[in-house]
Amino acid sequence: MMTENMQLAGRRISVVGAGVSGRALAELAAGLGAEVFVSDVKEPDAAVTKAFAEMGIKWEGGGNTERVLEADEILVSSGVSPKAPILEAAAAKGITVTGELDFVSPYLSGIVIGVTGSNGKTTTTSMIGYYLERLGYSVMTGGNIGNAVARAAGKEYDFIVLELSSFQLCWAKKFICDLAVVTNLAPDHIDWHGSYENYVAAKANLVNCLAPGGAVIYQERDEEALNIAAREEIVRYPLRWGEDDPHKRGLYLDDGVRASWINGGGCRMKRRLFFFDDVKLLGRHNLENTAMALGVLALFNMPELSPELIASYVPPKHRCAFAGKTRGVTFVDDSKGTNVAATVTAMTSLPGAKVIILGGQGKGEDYAPLAEAVRENTRAAVLLGSEKEKIAAALSAAGVSGCRLVNDMEEAVKTAYSLASEGDTVLLSPACTSWDMYPSYNVRGDHFCAIVKEIIKSEE
Secondary structure, eight states: OOOSOOTTTTOEEEEEOOSHHHHHHHHHHHHTTOEEEEEOSSOOOHHHHHHHHHTTOEEEOSSOOGGGGSSSEEEEOTTOOTTOHHHHHHHHHTOEEEEHHHHHGGGOEEEEEEEEOSSSHHHHHHHHHHHHHHTTOOEEEEESSSBOGGGGTTOEEEEEEEEOOHHHHHTOSSOOEEEEEEOOOOOOOHHHHSSHHHHHHHHHHHHHTEEEEEEEEEEGGGTTTTTGGGOTTSEEEEEEESSOOTTSOEEEEETTTTEEEEEOSTTOOOEEEEEGGGOOSSSHHHHHHHHHHHHHHHHTTOOOOOHHHHHTOOOOTTSSEEEEEETTEEEEEOTTOOSHHHHHHHHHHSOSOEEEEEOSBOOSOOOHHHHHHHHHHOSEEEEOSTTHHHHHHHHHHTTOOOOEEOSSHHHHHHHHHHHOOTTOEEEEOOSSBSTTTOSSHHHHHHHHHHHHHHHHHHHO
């Protein structure tokens, strides 16, 4: 139990949400002496309720009752919308509502690196944490992946590397980080935020939370959307493709010399980060992720990494991952491609002709950009899930003919394989969530890989 700071002793705190982040918030608040009550629209599992009982935390499941409002402060776990009725009721009563990041921030000890973006944030976050650990530092890598932010509270780390979702950042007002990375911006979670503008504003909160003198790494094209210019006291490192300009600070990726560099501007701190051939991940977008991760290390004056160490990084599953190859056809698992931008990136980053598997549960996005990318980058498209008719209509409007509509993943993979020629890639990158057919994109990707293995076994 944390006893060094008992400012919460006797304070009544309700936590909305009993998932990974909600449980960690509740246990942290209880450890700081608060009287904690947890409420979830679902029934918490037995392990969670057992842990609550051991710490004297009261709870309810199956809905948020007015018991939540019997509190001095309400903490919001990751993913809970400001429009949730119980939070609107709290606002009407004048009860303080605090987001996960703001509550935990005062209890973090170590250099805090925040990573967000529409796509690539998990790979970039895990890559930063992996290389820091290999260099001998004590690191907590978590946030929207792995450990909840609250698990780092009260512990001593050299670095705390956090993947932060737009849901978490939506609430961030007092959170402080030392370095921010925004991998890219593209439409996502429009159904949750209500508009693309609201979504971008949530992402931009990470830049707003930078400590004075902190640094931000971001795509040059996103500078205006992130309103970077409003923070004159922070140091900017935009990512660009092309030859590096010694007078412009930033990260550079150059197809000519097939390498990436960081430049401090004014001919200061020019340093090569890696050669493209050192990176074993698929797709040009992963070169950008690597540049941002190694750029972070360079900003802390870490030693240059050897090609062997760079190549040793293994990304999280289901992100443009090689799934198998048979009879000249390569299978790639990008089940994490749950929005249009991610899928367009996968299609354009992988070389050669492709047969793509699309569909699942949508997020309210416009499929016209997806259809255009399918027309320009694929041989054929196979569609499944609850959005297949909408995607098919968008493909037809873009002049894509001959797409196949199927009923399940097994039919999708076998159909895609039958449409592929030698040298082609069968790409699972659905541009949709998995929730209409699978509990998560992980389960969907695992099923895809299992079907691929069966196809390879039968062919060989």
